Amino acid sequence: MDENCSKQVQTHAFIVNTIYPPFMIVEFLLGLPGNVLALWIFYFHLKVSRPNTVYLLNLVMADFLLLIGLPFQIDTYRRNTWIFGRALCHINLFMLAVNRSASIAFMTIIAVDRYFKVVHPHHRINQLTVQHARLIVGGAWTLLVSLRLPLLVSPVYEERDNISQCYSFGHTGRLPLGIRLHYIVYVGEFFLPLLLMMFCSIRIICILHNRLMTQKKKKVQRAIRVVMVVMGIFFICFSPGIISGLIALWFQTYRPHDCASKQLCSELFRFFIGFTYMNSAMDPAIYCFSSSSFRNVLKSTFSRVGLSKKHASHRRSTISGRHFISP
Numbered sequence: 001m002d003e004n005c006s007k008q009v010q011t012h013a014f015i016v017n018t019i020y021p022p023f024m025i026v027e028f029l030l031g032l033p034g035n036v037l038a039l040w041i042f043y044f045h046l047k048v049s050r051p052n053t054v055y056l057l058n059l060v061m062a063d064f065l066l067l068i069g070l071p072f073q074i075d076t077y078r079r080n081t082w083i084f085g086r087a088l089c090h091i092n093l094f095m096l097a098v099n100r101s102a103s104i105a106f107m108t109i110i111a112v113d114r115y116f117k118v119v120h121p122h123h124r125i126n127q128l129t130v131q132h133a134r135l136i137v138g139g140a141w142t143l144l145v146s147l148r149l150p151l152l153v154s155p156v157y158e159e160r161d162n163i164s165q166c167y168s169f170g171h172t173g174r175l176p177l178g179i180r181l182h183y184i185v186y187v188g189e190f191f192l193p194l195l196l197m198m199f200c201s202i203r204i205i206c207i208l209h210n211r212l213m214t215q216k217k218k219k220v221q222r223a224i225r226v227v228m229v230v231m232g233i234f235f236i237c238f239s240p241g242i243i244s245g246l247i248a249l250w251f252q253t254y255r256p257h258d259c260a261s262k263q264l265c266s267e268l269f270r271f272f273i274g275f276t277y278m279n280s281a282m283d284p285a286i287y288c289f290s291s292s293s294f295r296n297v298l299k300s301t302f303s304r305v306g307l308s309k310k311h312a313s314h315r316r317s318t319i320s321g322r323h324f325i326s327p
Contacts, residue, residue: 016267021078024274028070031281035064037301038287038294045297051133055109056287056294058137062102063280069096070277082157082166089157089166094148097168097182100276101144101189103283104234108193109136110290111230115200118223119207147185150178169245169269183249190242197231226289233286237279240272 038060048054072092076082082089116125128136151168154176158165169186171179204227208220248265251258287294 016271017077017080020271020274021074023271024070024074024077024277027274027278027281028067028074031063031067031277034284035060035067035280037298038284039064041294041297041301046291046293048130051128051130051136052110052113052290053293054130054133054137055106055113056290058141059103059106059110059283059286062099062106063283066096066099066103066277066280069099076166080163082164084166086157089164090152093156093166093168094151097148097151097185098144101148101185102141103279104189104193104238105140105144106137107230107234107279107283107286108196109140110286111197111200111227114223114226114290115204118220119203147181150181154178154182169273186245187242190238193234194231197227197234201227201231222289226286229285229289233279233282237275237277237282240275241269244269244272 042048042053042057042060046053048057069092072084072088073096084092116123120126154168155171156166156168156179158167168179168182175183201224204220204224208224244265248262248269251262251265255262288298
């Protein structure tokens with residue numbers, strides 16, 4: 001690597017390492033309270049009586065587990081080195097990959113479930129019980145964990161010049177089989193769900209304009225809102241990473257000597273990977289749009305907190321007033 005290229009690499013890396021940690025800290029601070037509140041509502045206030053609630057609960061769990069791994073990523077970008085050892089490197093990347101994939105999977109399942117409810121209301125899929133839904137999510141978790149197991153044994157940890165690196169993207173040369181599978185799953189888990197969500201959206205919109213469905217117009221409108229919210233969050237959070245990643249891979253494969261462009265695309269990809277964690281902070285919107293019971297409990301909780309504060313404030317002012325007029 002020539003001197004000019006080396007300076008460009010250091011400049012791009014410095015910019016990303018400066019911007020990335022504050023961005024991820026904001027994601028963590030926004031996402032963790034929302035998901036803790038959602039877990040509290042689902043576990044203590046909602047009865048898991050419908051398949052949709054099972055899917056939402058597993059989406060919350062995936063988001064929560066994803067957020068747990070973020071502090072390690074934040075620290076790594078801040079220090080520009082991994083300090084937690086080889087074993088935790090493998091485990092953390094495995095957990096991030098599994099829960100990112102699980103979040104995408106359950107977002108897709110929620111959209112498809114709403115599609116069948118509206119477009120094919122008499123289909124036997126709509127007769128699934130909670131037990132069936134648990135089998136579906138169990139199968140989904142099993143498949144996702146199996147696809148990501150190679151990360152536990154792949155070369156994702158490297159020590160060079162007293163600097164330790166922990167990364168699942170950005171390998172050069174011939175890619176090991178586990179890393180190739182990781183790349184394939186990363187690309188596939190974007191395009192397949194996106195196509196499914198687009199199909200569901202188009203079909204529900206067509207139903208909305210069907211005169212025979214006018215009596216169910218509100219139900220159809222709610223369904224399209226749910227699917228559009230899911231697809232919007234999905235596209236905002238995952239498309240920057242996949243687009244920048246494919247461009248970086250193209251430069252690495254076909255323009256390996258174009259140091260400036262290759263490095264710029266690689267650093268942009270490193271930054272946009274952070275967008276894939278942003279869905280954990282935005283997914284509470286899906287819970288609100290998908291479950292009226294969740295919305296009711298949330299409103300009730302905020303109402304009680306507001307009333308409690310109002311009551312406490314009124315009580316303090318009353319006591320203060322009494323103290324003022326007392327002899």
